[in-house]
Amino acid sequence: MLLNIKIDNYKGVSNNINISCIASNKIKHSNNDISKISEKTKILKNICIIGSNASGKTSILNAIETVQDFLLFPHRKSISNNKDFDSFIKRMTPEELKKFLIDINTLKLGEQNNLRSKDKSTIVLELFIPKRKNNISGIYTYTLMYKSNYKESGVLLEKLEYKKNFDSKKNEVICLANNIIESEITTTLLYQNNNSKNQEKNIDDRIKYYNTFFNEMIKHVSYLDGSEGVDLLEAFNKHGNKFVELCNIADDKIIDITLDENEKKPKILFWNSKKTFLTFPQLSNGTRKILVIGSIILDALEKNNLLLIDEIELSLHPTLVNFLINLNSSKDFNHFSQLIFTTHSPFVAFSMTNDQLYYINNKNNNYYISSISNAIKNNIITKDKNPEKAWIEDLLIKNPDLNKIKHFLNN
Template sequence: MLIRYSVENFLSFNERQIFSLIPGRGTLKAQHKSSPVNGLTVLKSAVIYGANASGKSNLIKAIEFGKNLILKGTKAEQPISFESFKLDKNAANADSRFEYEIQHKNKNYAYGFVFNSTEIKEEWLFEITKTSETKIFERETVKGFDLSYFKKLNKKEENQFIEFTAKSTPRNQLFLTQIRNSNITEHVSNIEDLLNIIDWFQNALTVIYPSSKNKENSFKLFENTDLQNLFTEMLDYFDTGINGIDLKEISFDKIDVPEDLKEDIKAELLSKKSEKTSAFLSNPQDDKYYIILKKQPDKLAAKILKTKHEITGGGHELFDLRDESDGTRRIMDLIPLMIDLFKGNNVFIVDELERSLHPNLVYDLMDFFLDKCEGINSQFIVASHESILFTQKLLRKDEIWFIVKDKKGGSHLHSLEDYNIRFDKELRRDYLLGRYKGVPKLGNRNNLTILP
């Protein structure tokens, strides 16, 4: 679970901004809150609103950037590739900063780092409770590493290996990346906290964009008849007109996608450190097919998904995915997400949830999760323009967020919790009129030059 996230000097974020999933003062919709872990409870959903180019997608890109920097790292002697805030000359020479407060494996952590294009200047990990914090490790350019926490847990030889791993961490690499890429678990007994953070980024956090094709969500549709039936039931529930699915075996090597993407998929699924056993893959150009990949001991097996449609007079016709509507394909992308949400311990962040979907479907997707989420610690966080979600009948005030840009082009975050609003007030009209900000400010059309 994501407790809180902060970003500074990255893309459209200049000053430090904080996105918080810590519940506010409201007591309604208690099922929207997770079970407490060491005194900390977290909200299970959030909807982020904002005008076009306000920074919604940039917030999601920032969250994913940290994940990729940990899991993929930076090549030796290469710069850390990112964009700092461009509309302030001072920002070009300033460091950038990320911090993730997360809840995972029955513990709460604060992990973050300060960096620029050439080096990681600071990095830290603390275990936190509602009233205290314990340093796991800290790293500074001048002072080096503070690894004293591990001395209490491990033998002298094991601590020497941790110290060696720290000292061998390149300037442009995160310590967590170095830990992930080393064989440290074979030499050190107690580094559970480091592994927990890596596990959250690798196996709990999933970011989905409107054009996402390689879905990271783990979903055992390949050989599980019950899940195939559930997939079909949900396709019917969402009124897609599909009467069933069929899976045909194909060769993974013959799938028509770029070779570098295939290698990335193999590395992700066949990694001994990955808990994922299966994934989805769509054609990057035209969604011609929908591939389900299954991890086997030394290779990936693949099956292509076909949809069934009833033929008048009896029987079925099999359709390729390109024969289905954009909305149906979007629903098929999101159904595995919904199934994984109910497994628990997943965080899904979706940009433009409403793409190709009817407003009623968008509402029902969020309502479906919130209606069934009691006792399940997963999070469904979305960025959207769809105002149908903007209602206290569906969401708590602290689950509704806005991103706006100031006059200098910097993105700023604030929550509906900041406004003094009755719990029964209808919000949608006021939002569209701009009371809570996060809507476009249109110019005067009479000032436009209309060409003949």
């Protein structure tokens, strides 16, 4: 689960922003809205980000994906099963290896903001990683810094810190690497049995921390941008009646689900009467989206995963969007699934509590992001205005200019 996200100079994010997923003690939450990691610390299961077009809200999700991309940078991974190539790499000195990797470098990290193209980009993720098999649970903070010339000069900084409890005052630095072509964490994991590449003392003590963080980011974080697929057959076999209920919520004309096993790959049939059925491609866009996202959320609830969804409301009735959000909150505070999503919809946004809702203000080049809670605290929203009224009066986000729209239509 994400505790904090800090991003500076990344794609549409021009200035330093901070999103906290820690629940406010001043807001009463149900046990299903939060996850408890200590007696005093509660994490919000749902975070909503609302903003205008080109405000950078998608960039926030992309930044998390960039960390995944860096951890998965393919050079070592793709050749790790090729013994000849593997042996060739191992014989190289550090200088030879760096030059070789620069020459074949295909790494793609998110670009800098157009207004600050020569400055460094910074992404900082603070996570609570729950207890899983063979991992080290606790609070992990990962920092990635790079400039536009990272392919030639390397990533400026990769750092991983750890503390056992959220309230601990001191972080232990687990990994610190500068000017690197590949992730030090991934490289160490791939070559953990190669003494020539892992001469640092106590590296064995760090492997478990590296493994814990790597597995959490790669196996338990999913970014859904609308093209994400899911194995519905697996979801049906796994969740059974729950999946059938999900189908009926998505389209109340679906009364039953069966499998057609006459073909090479079994196919799900969605029955809308006793005599007629539809296949998945024949369902409406909205129904397909509910089934895909709903199935992924059901899986996330079971595995304590983090889901990132861009523009969650696309192709969906607002009530069904709220259903998906509430589905992620359908288990108590001892579960650690989390949903972070963007939206243009005020209907969706204003169903969230004040600490769950972040808005991006990019009016007049005064770029910042704030929760509604902080907006009230800083008197951006006064006590006589609710968030809906503040939104209508353009106090929160940069709404489309109605005068420009009228002028365009009338000329």
